[in-house]
Amino acid sequence: MRQYRPLLKEIELLSKKLDKLQERAYNVPEVLGKVTGSSKDFPYTEEHITVRMDEPKESDEIRSMMRINERRLDKAEAARLEIEQFIAAIPDSTDRQIFELSFLEGKKQREVADVVGYSRGRVSQIISKYVKD
Numbered sequence: 653m654r655q656y657r658p659l660l661k662e663i664e665l666l667s668k669k670l671d672k673l674q675e676r677a678y679n680v681p682e683v684l685g686k687v688t689g690s691s692k693d694f695p696y697t698e699e700h701i702t703v704r705m706d707e708p709k710e711s712d713e714i715r716s717m718m719r720i721n722e723r724r725l726d727k728a729e730a731a732r733l734e735i736e737q738f739i740a741a742i743p744d745s746t747d748r749q750i751f752e753l754s755f756l757e758g759k760k761q762r763e764v765a766d767v768v769g770y771s772r773g774r775v776s777q778i779i780s781k782y783v784k785d
Contacts, residue, residue: 653735653738653751653755653783654755655731655735656732656735656755656756657755657758659728659731659732659735660732662724662728663725663728663729663732666721666724666725666728667725669721670718670721670722670725673714673717673718673721674718676714677711677714677715677718680706680707680710680711680714681706681707681710682704682705682706682707683704683705683706683707683708684702684703684704684705685702685703685704685705685708686700686701686702686703687700687701687703688700688701689701735755736756739751739752739755739756742782746768746770746778747778747781747782749767749768750764750768750770750775750778750779751779751782753767753768754775754779761775761776761779
C-alpha cells in the first residue's frame with residue numbers, strides 16, 4: 653500500500669527511460685556487413701552480399717536494456733493496479749475514502765481524519781482492519 657506513490661514515480665521514470673532508449677535505437681549508426689545467400693538463378697551458388705545494418709553491439713545492448721525496463725514497467729504497473737483494485741473492492745464508502753486519501757493521494761492520517769470527520773486514531777484502526785503488516 654505504501655508503495656503506491658513510489659510506484660507512480662517509478663512508472664514515470666521507466667517510461668521516460670524507455671523513450672530515451674527508443675530514441676537511441678533510432679539513432680544507432682549504420683555499418684556495412686556481409687551476409688551469405690544463394691544466387692537467384694540455377695545453379696544457386698553461394699554469394700556474399702554487402703548490406704547496411706545497425707551497429708550490432710550497440711543495437712543488441714539497447715534492445716536488452718529495453719526488454720529489462722519493459723519488464724520492470726510491467727511489474728510496477730501490475731503492482732499499482734493490484735493496489736487500486738484492493739481499494740476499489742473495499743465495501744464501505746468511508747473506509748474506501750480513507751484508503752484513497754491516505755495511500756493514493758499520500759495524505760497524512762491527521763489530514764484524512766479531518767476530511768472524513770473521524771479521529772486520527774479511528775483512521776488508523778480502519779486501515780489496520782484491512783491491512784495486516
